Amino acid sequence: MKNHGGHPGLIASLFREQGSLIAGLSLLIALLGFPLAGLAQDAASASAAVAYRDIPQVGGSRNIIWVVAQQHLLLAGFVLGVPIFAWVCEIVGWKSGEKRYDKLAKEFTKLLTSAYATTALFGGILLFLLIGFYPKLMTYLTDIFFPSFVVYCALFLLETVTLYLYWYGWEAMQGGGMKVLHLFLGFLLNVFAFFIMIVPNSWATFQASPVVIAEGSALARAWAATWNPTWWPVNIHRLIANVVLGGFICGAYAGIRYLSATTAEERDHYDWMGYVGNFIGVFGMLPLPFAGYWLMREIYQYNQQMGITLMGGFLSWLFILQAVLIGALFLGANYYFWLGITHRIEGAEAKYRKPIMAMLVILLLCLGVWMTPHSLVASLEEARKMGGTHHPLLGVFGVMSAKMTVVNLMILVTFMSFVIYWRAGKEETATWAKVAKAVMGGVLGLAAIVVIILGVWGYFVPAIVRINYFSVAQVLIVLFVMLTITPLTALLLRSAKTTTEMVWGRMPPRAGYALVMNAVMVILLMTLMGYARSSSRVHWHVYGVMRDSSQYAYSPALGYAAVFMSLNTFVFCLLVSFIFWVATMGDKGKSAEVSGKGKMPAGAVPAMAGGSQKLDGK
Amino acid sequence: MKGGVLLKGAILTVGIYLFLKLALPLFTAPLPASLIFIYLALTVTGIVIFATLSGQSTEAFFGPISRFLSGEGQTGAMKTARLLVLVLFPLLVGWQTYSSTAPSDQPPAENRTIHPAPPGEFVGLSNPIPNTPENVMAGKGLFAAFCSPCHGNFDGKGPAARGFSPPPANFVDPGTIAQLQESYVFWRIKNGGVGLPIEGMPWKSAMPRWEVELKDEQIWKIIMGEYDGAHQKPRTWE
Structure with missing residues (x-):
């Protein structure tokens, strides 16, 4: 009896002392138990042909796939984008003999190696979840794409081996012919990376624009399904977008390192790295709208229904959000260029303040048009006064003719920001400098006028003339400007005299924050467009071929989707921060040893705590 | 002139608001609040970008705001004005939050899809x-x-x-x-x-x-x- 009486007392005292711990453990077991119970239930009721499995206790299969797939895609975008410019930087360093480019390329690759494993990990998780949640769909896709699955595995092996050799062989392959071999490895890395991107693209684009042939060998069927109408538009769009994502994320990394830098060397290096990251991001961003336009054109041409769902139907509001995000990106990228002019080049502010103001005003006017929706969000009273949700005057800004015009002008402004930055602090000495500058000014002015004329004219011609000729002409004009002004400026600056040296490490903290904002905007953009691309299939797993008959065969509301986009952006930022933190642990250890066992140098305060001005002596 | 950049920015913002709200409707239909908000947000962003291009202009723009809010060396009317701002601004935010979330008999703003996809x-x-x-x-x-x-x-x-x-x-x-x-x-x-x-x-x-x-x-x-x-x-x- 004693014993019997003792147990309740013991349990009671345990609960009193460790109540919160036991409650926590119980909660944990319950949380883990729910999905297991769900799976067990599914297993018990499994029939021969299970079409779907679900874990509703942890958000449901669709939401889980949404998060995991988006994380995988974002990580993959980074991992496939970074080798492109890491390799280009290495070539620049090799040709110019400037060691800092080689160091930068190595730093980019360091970020790449640490992100690579996480990307593969998420890819594996995604695959297991897809097989588990959507067995019928995966069986169907496997049946069509099995040959390309094999190719993909082989590519992955080759990519991994090449990356290991490229990264671990960096120092060992520095001299003479070995450097050429290292550069060749970098080239191979990019070739494999490109194919690693386009093979899964074929699976995803097949779901949106399937080409199914009933006859022929497995290889013939796989090839027909691969070469579907949206495959190449998506390939090109993603390739460019990956460079943009990679550039801006490296820029954000540099921005954060700059903000936390405590030595002048670190600040110089990360200021420069931030500049390169922003430049790469902008470089990719300039042709990206053209690639997006081509993709949308192909979607429309493939299926009018899908095109309208995206651009005119319920998903069209996403493009207003996209306009806002792209607008923020254009402003952020230009702001960073302008800060570079006013802070890195002594005395440049007075000279360039007015041109910067002019560019800012043009940019804002263009953004005003860019962000004006075709159908406005209006209250009943406002709609009555306007005579509908279409404003009689400003409604004309809502159609593609206006959008294409302003995006081309914004690209021109951004390009000119870069050119001004490039020319700042230098004085041209060539005898033909005046003529060259007049030609450049003339080309730019004329191009802007023609772009505007074509934009206005676009309202008065059939849609097909605008799409096939006017829009293409606008793009070609802008490319012509870039291809004319870039070599001319390079030639001019070859013989130019430097009047004011560019000083690195003088940017204010807000420049670092601008870099971080740009990266967040790009990530948000990718999550937004990921939702748009996936939702455009509406209730189809494979558009028009295999219907989604699960309980999730409906398009989530825009507000709900926006929560997931934000969640995905937040989770990705956390993941990247963690990866970069791990990757740079060794550096911090080394710099701590150099500066005295973890102590900061005397008087050194990180820029984000106001150290920028202190170190500058301002 | 101290506070010049800030003053110019404020005048520009108010000027654009008045143009969009009062002047433009003289020639065409009134603009919905959502569109005016977008244009004003762009204006304010542009002003802040231009004002923060250099250390000097940043100080000229934010200096008066931070000095006013910190209350350094303020006496008399300025002190009262600061207190009023510190009290009224949170109230204004609270009122705005309340009025945008409180139940109303007004129908919500429309975002009707004019061109849905055809069958x-x-x-x-x-x-x-x-x-x-x-x-x-x-x-x-x-x-x-x-x-x-x-x-x-x-x-x-x-x-x-x-x-x-x-x-x-x-x-x-x-x-x-x-x-x-x-x-x-x-x-x-x-x-x-x-x-x-x-x-x-x-x-x-x-x-x-x-x-x-x-x-x-x-x-x-x-x-x-x-x-x-x-x-x-x-x-x-x-």
């Missing part, structure tokens, strides 16, 4: 009627009989138009039928407002379901006459 059977159809002057004239005649009471002379200003909200479409506007393929227009005429899919909700369209009264051939002719009368061309891919 599959209407995708890719082409006009089977030959585009001859006779057929175009016949189409215009049918348009005059069945469509013009609302759509007027293709400009959406028919005698019955004022009775509808939203008003009938203006086909002369390049943002309407010029953006659409003939098959889409065929679907909208044939199935009317009641044929709009779920994504077109709220179903605010008084467009009749003309398949009840008109044959397909007549609808195709109307489309032909409509494009010709509005001086527009349908969207095509070739």
Whole structure:
């Protein structure tokens, strides 16, 4: 009896002392138990042909796939984008003999190696979840794409081996012919990376624009399904977008390192790295709208229904959000260029303040048009006064003719920001400098006028003339400007005299924050467009071929989707921060040893705590 | 002048607001609050960007604000003004939050999808009627009989138009039928407002379901006459 009486007392005292711990453990077991119970239930009721499995206790299969797939895609975008410019930087360093480019390329690759494993990990998780949640769909896709699955595995092996050799062989392959071999490895890395991107693209684009042939060998069927109408538009769009994502994320990394830098060397290096990251991001961003336009054109041409769902139907509001995000990106990228002019080049502010103001005003006017929706969000009273949700005057800004015009002008402004930055602090000495500058000014002015004329004219011609000729002409004009002004400026600056040296490490903290904002905007953009691309299939797993008959065969509301986009952006930022933190642990250890066992140098305060001005002596 | 940049920025913002809110409606329809908000947000962003380009201009812009809020060396009226701002600003934010979340008898702002995707059977159809002057004239005649009471002379200003909200479409506007393929227009005429899919909700369209009264051939002719009368061309891919 004693014993019997003792147990309740013991349990009671345990609960009193460790109540919160036991409650926590119980909660944990319950949380883990729910999905297991769900799976067990599914297993018990499994029939021969299970079409779907679900874990509703942890958000449901669709939401889980949404998060995991988006994380995988974002990580993959980074991992496939970074080798492109890491390799280009290495070539620049090799040709110019400037060691800092080689160091930068190595730093980019360091970020790449640490992100690579996480990307593969998420890819594996995604695959297991897809097989588990959507067995019928995966069986169907496997049946069509099995040959390309094999190719993909082989590519992955080759990519991994090449990356290991490229990264671990960096120092060992520095001299003479070995450097050429290292550069060749970098080239191979990019070739494999490109194919690693386009093979899964074929699976995803097949779901949106399937080409199914009933006859022929497995290889013939796989090839027909691969070469579907949206495959190449998506390939090109993603390739460019990956460079943009990679550039801006490296820029954000540099921005954060700059903000936390405590030595002048670190600040110089990360200021420069931030500049390169922003430049790469902008470089990719300039042709990206053209690639997006081509993709949308192909979607429309493939299926009018899908095109309208995206651009005119319920998903069209996403493009207003996209306009806002792209607008923020254009402003952020230009702001960073302008800060570079006013802070890195002594005395440049007075000279360039007015041109910067002019560019800012043009940019804002263009953004005003860019962000004006075709159908406005209006209250009943406002709609009555306007005579509908279409404003009689400003409604004309809502159609593609206006959008294409302003995006081309914004690209021109951004390009000119870069050119001004490039020319700042230098004085041209060539005898033909005046003529060259007049030609450049003339080309730019004329191009802007023609772009505007074509934009206005676009309202008065059939849609097909605008799409096939006017829009293409606008793009070609802008490319012509870039291809004319870039070599001319390079030639001019070859013989130019430097009047004011560019000083690195003088940017204010807000420049670092601008870099971080740009990266967040790009990530948000990718999550937004990921939702748009996936939702455009509406209730189809494979558009028009295999219907989604699960309980999730409906398009989530825009507000709900926006929560997931934000969640995905937040989770990705956390993941990247963690990866970069791990990757740079060794550096911090080394710099701590150099500066005295973890102590900061005397008087050194990180820029984000106001150290920028202190170190500058301002 | 101390506070000059800030003052100029404030004057510019107020000036643009007054232009959008009061001056522009003198020439055209008033702008909805959502659009004014976008334009003002862009203006303020531009002002902040320009003001923070250099250390000096940043100080000139934010200096007066931070000095005013910190209350350094303030006496008399300035001190009172600071206290008033510190008290009134949170109240203003609170009031704004309350009024935007409190239940109201006003309907919510609309974000109606004007051009939802058509059903599959209407995708890719082409006009089977030959585009001859006779057929175009016949189409215009049918348009005059069945469509013009609302759509007027293709400009959406028919005698019955004022009775509808939203008003009938203006086909002369390049943002309407010029953006659409003939098959889409065929679907909208044939199935009317009641044929709009779920994504077109709220179903605010008084467009009749003309398949009840008109044959397909007549609808195709109307489309032909409509494009010709509005001086527009349908969207095509070739």
